[in-house]
Amino acid sequence: MAKTEAFSREPSMIETDRLLALSTDDVERDFAAALAPFIQNAYGGRRSLQWPTPMAYLLSHGQFWAPVPLPACIVHGAPTACFTNAWKTVQTQPDLRYAEGYGYNPDLGIPIEHAWCIDSAGRVLDPTWRDATRCRYFGAIFPPKAVVQIQALTGVYGILDGSTWRSVEPLLEAMAQQPNALPA
Numbered sequence: 001m002a003k004t005e006a007f008s009r010e011p012s013m014i015e016t017d018r019l020l021a022l023s024t025d026d027v028e029r030d031f032a033a034a035l036a037p038f039i040q041n042a043y044g045g046r047r048s049l050q051w052p053t054p055m056a057y058l059l060s061h062g063q064f065w066a067p068v069p070l071p072a073c074i075v076h077g078a079p080t081a082c083f084t085n086a087w088k089t090v091q092t093q094p095d096l097r098y099a100e101g102y103g104y105n106p107d108l109g110i111p112i113e114h115a116w117c118i119d120s121a122g123r124v125l126d127p128t129w130r131d132a133t134r135c136r137y138f139g140a141i142f143p144p145k146a147v148v149q150i151q152a153l154t155g156v157y158g159i160l161d162g163s164t165w166r167s168v169e170p171l172l173e174a175m176a177q178q179p180n181a182l183p184a
Contacts, residue, residue: 096125159172
């Protein structure tokens with residue numbers, strides 16, 4: 001019942017305004033404004049799920065992230081394989097965490113579904129984009145158990161993939177209710 005009530009209103013600019021308030025610089029403000037069309041479709045008319053779309057999940061769990069230069073111990077992966085690149089980097093660098101959401105390059109001006117790594121100081125290390133230090137990121141961290149289970153369930157890396165979301169969302173909801181319930 002609470003899930004239905006939480007999404008009983010139509011999406012509005014409230015979420016966009018919240019992201020704008022969280023932004024810390026002009027690039028993040030431009031990024032938040034560019035996310036507005038995604039936010040307007042975040043609930044997709046479906047009220048049966050806690051997070052009916054990946055954006056609805058990000059609005060609940062996401063935050064802005066700023067990048068730092070990639071250290072020499074991390075190599076860039078294939079330019080179009082961000083989900084795999086980030087996951088493989090996390091596997092070889094145990095102090096990093098896996099994150100997904102949207103990346104934003106101010107030269108392009110559009111949000112792009114993306115995955116990256118977060119270091120212990122909460123900064124982005126992006127093993128995919130070559131000039132990431134100018135970019136910004138809005139997304140959420142996912143525990144390794146969730147990444148492994150979702151990859152096994154869907155057959156792809158990429159938790160927030162809209163084409164597999166209907167099978168992923170119940171797992172994330174279960175994880176939110178009982179974080180230690182995921183199998184190893």
